Amino acid sequence: MKYQTFNEKIIRLVGGKDNVQAVVHCMTRLRFTLKDRSKAQTEELKDLDGVIDVVSNNVAYQVIIGTHVNEVHGELISMLGLTSVTEENQEKAKKNPLKAVMDLLSETMTPVIEPIIASGLLAGFLSLFSITGLISADSPTYQLLDSIRSAVFFFLPIFIAMSCAKRLKASPYLAVALAAVLVSSSINDVAGLSIFGIKLPQMMYANSFIPIILAVWFMGQLTVFLNKYVPKFLQYFLNPLLIMVICLPVTLLVFGPIGIWIGDGIGWFFEVLHNTFGSWIVVMLYAALQPFLIMLGAGNFMMPLALNFVNKMGYDPIFLAAATISDIAVSGAMLGYFLRAKDAKQKQLFGTVSFSALMGVTEPAIYGAFIKFRRPFIAVMIGGGLGGLFAGLMNVKTYSIVWGLMGLPSYADNQDISNLVFMIISVVIGFVGAAIAAFVLGIPQEEQAITKNELEAEAKNQAVDLRKVPLGSVVEGKIVPLAQIKDQAFSTGALGKGIGIIPTSDQVVAPISGEVSAVFPTKHAIGLKTEQGVEVLIHMGIDTVELDGQYFDTIVKQGDKVTKGQLLSTVDFDGIKKAGYDPTVIVVITNTMDYLDVIPAAQEDIFSEDECLTVIL
Structure with missing residues (x-):
């Protein structure tokens, strides 16, 4: 650890590990709650290299170290074996239940995206290789590589359990153990099971994510309860056993069915929407509005919905295709601005963020150009909306959890060549439509005036600005x-x-x-x-x-x-x-x-x- 030696000295000078009850931090200082302040060697701590000052008052024992305090604090609590109180405070600050759920889903999915993208891209390229005859779908090579895709999605509950356990105050290892039990051959999709004489419904836990999130949430609540009421000298041995023995039947009897009902409810909602209006309207709206969602920090909200579709239907009819169309429309909008701009610095900005958006990373474009110039939002709404409309009308299906330019081969899965062709046309419509719209809309006159004035001011006051x-x-x-x-x-x-x-x-x-x-x-x-x-x-x-x-x-x-x-x-x-x-x-x-x-x-x-x-x- 980067600050291990520094933290060891701090721990010794505040009276040792046993003297630290809690420690939080603000922007510049560590705030200790000490059991006995008389044990702290304040003057020696003030002289410690890296410590700016020490303030001891009725509020807390404060060690001021500067703006890198967050890194120091992260290692310090790990060395002390404490829980990050700042994380707990952050949880308390989230009072809106809906926002808390959305944050949980988004933050849970973020670390899991990495293996999902790897497996999705691999599935796409394997499908392309199979169509072109480079690799036969019956060959051992194809089957071995395809096992990566199948394993990632089969064991998805295990990835989800590891990702959300700490946030939900549960042991990551016990959460993974519970997920592994659920996907085991003894329980997963097995009919005729019962526990305590109560018949259990036949449930497919592999590939699912809602039941394990609910189960880990319950595990966290149970962990807090047992830590409070079970004597400390028994907790190490007794708590893991009680947690597993209680959580498994509750999950099988309650959270499994609830999770499946929620998944079915999501599917039913979009089925009604499809039968009433047509799914094309959802694809069109999401492709048009995704930059706004990214700007609001809700870019990952569609991932659980897409996963649910793939698990239930074998493909996602809405979100992943719309996300890809929108990302490439962002690239098109920035290309339109690149062609329209005359200032060299602006051209460099628009060219750089256009390429990153083409590769599926749109944040630089949205935060670096969209917010400033505003009109690119309209360009993406036009281009992305048109591309999404075509994809929705053609019923484009996304067979793997993947998006972006590199994920296009996956649309040919199941030998569905027409699906790939329709998706490519949708992407081209989005890209070209956004580029033309951005070029026609142009850079706002006030921004051009600002740029001109800035250049004139720079020419006149260059010496002053440098000083x-x-x-x-x-x-x-x-x-x-x-x-x-x-x-x-x-x-x-x-x-x-x-x-x-x-x-x-x-x-x-x-x-x-x-x-x-x-x-x-x-x-x-x-x-x-x-x-x-x-x-x-x-x-x-x-x-x-x-x-x-x-x-x-x-x-x-x-x-x-x-x-x-x-x-x-x-x-x-x-x-x-x-x-x-x-x-x-x-x-x-x-x-x-x-x-x-x-x-x-x-x-x-x-x-x-x-x-x-x-x-x-």
């Missing part, structure tokens, strides 16, 4: 010198030079264009990094990490691209004050030592059009 980077105001209010901030880590300048603002507005905006480098789970702090390398920390309030996200509505996430003046968070500062916390917004340049100076604004009051800091390069 300084101005930061706009993050919030309107009254300026407070950093030395007066009631937090030693900031007031001493240990975390870098900066400024404090007592807010009179509830909107916190980006002081400069760049990338969101960090958003703390409790939403009270945001990190930004500019193209010049300036690292900005925006800390909203003092000790507001304890509010666990209350009063904060932060709308950006790590990795987002933001522009100067863009809204980052809406904060109820009055609520923060009523809760007894200091609402001062602190802005510091955490890599101050890399620059000649950081100069704060001189005026008392600051407004949205003002500058709060100037970084001298």
